[in-house]
Amino acid sequence: MATYATEQRPFLTINHRKRWEEGFLHELAAGEEGLALLSAYRYRLQRTVPLDGIAAGFELAGAAAGPCSLLYLTDSNANSVVSYDAESGRAERLEGPSSLLQRPGSIAYTHRGISVLDRAESSVIRFAEVNGQRIWSVGPGIDAAGRYPAGLDPLNITDLAAGPDGSLYALDAGQRRIVRIDSGGRIAGVIPVTEPLAEGRAAIAVSREGFVYVLDAPGRKIAVYSGLVKTQEFPVEGPVSPSCIGIDQEGLVYIGESEGEGASEDERFIHVFRPDGGKAGVVSAFRGSSGNILFGHDDTMYVLSRAARTLSVLVREQALRKRDGAPLASGVYYAKALDSASFATPWQELSVDADVPESTQLEVSCLASDRKTFYLKGAERDLDAYLSDAAVPPGVKTDALDGLPWSEPMLNPKDAYLQGISGKYLWLRIRLIGSDRVTPTVRAVSAVFPKDSYLRYMPGVYQEDDASRSFLERYLSLFEHFFAESELSIGQIARWFDPDAVTGEYLRWLAGWLAVAYDENWTEEKLRLLLRRIPELYRKRGTRAGIESMIELFTGDKPYIVERFQLEAAEDAEVKQLLYKLFGSDPYGFCVVLKSPPEDASGYAAVKRIIEAEKPAHTAAGLVALQPWIVLDHHSYLEINSAFTKPNPRLGEAVIERDSALDDRDFPGYVRGKSRVGADTVLA
Known part of the structure; x- marks a missing residue:
């Protein structure tokens, strides 16, 4: 903590990022601007497009996000691929794929090409994005190079996903494996899947970092693979019947629900999970069943529903992070002890430099003691050590800390007189409550512990009665604070005349x-x-x-x-x-x-x-x-x-004749010459 002093007014302050981070932050962030609530992103439904409006008789089989706002959709009715610009609403059937596909299914977009699963032959065909020309195909027993790895059983592909390096990941649920196909159409590796998967009820997605996620819908779980190894597995809590999986640029996992008995469309959501499997909430802007969840280059979300026959476009916007079930965003900060260096110090005043916009709130409580140990969760603990103990879960830590004898919270304080709070150490609890998008910000907080107050300038008769003394001391603290700020400003005025200090x-x-x-x-x-x-x-x-x-x-x-x-x-x-x-x-x-x-x-x-x-x-x-x-x-x-x-020597026989001049003359006022407005030319 930084210690400062004016005449007879020493104080301790927390006023920059490093000092904030010495305490315990829960659902808060300490930045250059100060202490604020954590921000997050949420999705807002922008528009809903009926699939029948994309192409006549359209029957969705698979979908992939291309560049910008372009989507590639497979139509099982017409055995074709449709490119659809979600921004302009323009749709076009691609002639090349339409002439070669017999029963299109899943589709993936990688590096200016589209790869389509033809379920009739369980083969993957790659087409050029520009003209729809066929580039290569991988079938049950042959790859694009005309070879097939020895000992590899014939492919029975059920789903496709594109990798960040341009490769393709094909899920073979029946054979319990993931086949990696490189950009040239060669089988580059096989990842064994340890658990059985039901065909048609398993889906695959790949993150930007190259982690492969496999959704086992009947088993209600997700397995994560890196290279040839399964790195983790976590349950899918929440969805009644998981149907599809999508991963955004930040690595968050989105699981949609399929239609079924026991729940209406309004009771179905898209559930969000963190990369470690922890539940991160739901996409409240969308309700209903979903068949595909796609993300564009700017993390625009596209949700396709076969049941409702719609394409929903959801745009991402910034908001404050809320805990599950909480109506408002909130967070709490516990400062490490402010040490006055003397026992039974009477802490007199608390000054908070903060912005508290309308519809937000700031609560500050104090705790003072001559010792640093408290009874926490069944044991005596050093409070500062407990604040920095990363082994204690944040929720458990806040419950234990809130059980300490804090003072009554002060609402939106700027300058507060602390009555009856004394001790060598002072701890602060600062709770921030925000609105939907706006957070209060705390730039600095200072605690004053004067040795003497303005009461020392009053006659002794004003100090005899304890009750009168206390009231008069608090009353005079108003003037003391005002003059102390003026004295501090005057004392620091020299820095405004220092060119190295001002900006x-x-x-x-x-x-x-x-x-x-x-x-x-x-x-x-x-x-x-x-x-x-x-x-x-x-x-x-x-x-x-x-x-x-x-x-x-x-x-x-x-x-x-x-x-x-x-x-x-x-x-x-x-x-x-x-x-x-x-x-x-x-x-x-x-x-x-x-x-x-x-x-x-x-x-x-x-x-x-x-x-x-x-x-x-x-x-x-x-x-x-x-x-x-x-x-x-x-x-x-x-x-x-x-x-x-x-x-x-490269000039050869070139000679400059007598009376010749090398010239690159300035012509003031000459358009397309070397005229300089304001220097040798004036515009009239």
Whole structure:
């Protein structure tokens, strides 16, 4: 914990992520903004589309999610594949698959291709997504390479799923195995399934990480495989009759229910499980039986129901995480002990910096003691050690902690006087209650334990009666708190004048307060460097060295400054006239020469502003930016923007004739030329 002190007012505070994480967070997250409720995602029903509206006489056999909002559906009535854009509602039968399939079933999409199970021959045929052309097929006794692994029984495929690497996983329920088919149509491996599976009542899905999930509907359980090994198994609790399985990008497992006796459509849901098998709730936005659960690239959920003959589109939106059965999202934080370093310390005041939006609530309770051990779950435990004990389940821990003698909760406190709370250690319990989507946020909490209060400034008669003393001390604490905040602000005012301490708008305010001419496009680091050097630069203001230093800070290169007295040193009259042409003839003028041109017109404007702000008032200044080419009688300087090199043999017999010039001239105001708006061109 961080300890601070104003005059006679020491206090302890928790005000950043590392400090929050030292305590115990339950259903909360500690971030850069402070303490807040955990956010999650939920699905909202966007629209429902009748399957009859997709294609005439359509009978769903299988479905797969393609790129964007495209779905591929197999039609057992027409023995064809239909591509359906769920966004635009456009449907199209694919000619290639329709001419080759006899009884289509499950379908999977992988890497710009669709793989369809033909139940008539128990074969898998892969078609190109672009033109529907057949690429390869894997049959009961042959793969795309014309070979078949020795000792492998003929395939009897019942379901397909696409892997993240472009491979295909085929479930052979009768033979109790999963066959992996690579992108080229070769059998690449076999995963044995240990439990018996009922044909037509088992389904397969693959996560983004490559874990294979097999749903055993009659057995109401899910087995998870990685490589050739089953890594875990968990029961499917909740669904009356599991029918299908889907996995989103976060690895959550979704199980749909099939139609049957004993429950109406409104009593059927899609149940959600975490990757470890724990129940995560239901998709409350959808009710009814489901035959396929698909996820698009943005985790849009598509639910196809054969019983209702509908396609439901559910979009994901952010919400607060709720515990099962809880009407509101809530979480609780238990802080580690704030140590005052002295026994029987009277904790006087609690200050909470928090945002509590409408329809949310914040509850804060305190617990003070001179010892750190408490009776928890049948044993004496160090409370701080118990808070950080990861072996204790969160639910058990919160039940035990709530049984301690906490003070009455303070609702939405900002500054609260703590009456009758004393002890060397102080623990805080902060409970956050949110609405459907909005969470309260706690940025900081501070506990004050003054040695003396403002009562010490009152005559002794006001301290004789205990009841009057207590009331007066609490009353004076209001003024003490107000003045303490003012004293703290005044005590820290110097940091607002430190360029290394302020950022953003405050940094630019400091630059304006110091009358610094800077460009709005400057980075904070460049502006901070300028402010650090401003005392030195102000001492040189109006001088040649001052202008050079300011421009060097902005451009990174020290400029050349040519003054009139330097031109007068030329003895040859013709040379002097050329110098006047290049640098100007004003006796009170000078010329600033940049080694390279700024990146854009705003750079020119910024350098001009710097020159105008830094030059003596009676002088005139010109600005020239050197270009990387040679033009005789213009600004061409050896070793600066021009250089002689050895002849290039690739030029052959090329010769520059007498009286020729190499020129890449600027034409101010010339469209499609090198005109710079704001520098040498003005739009009228």
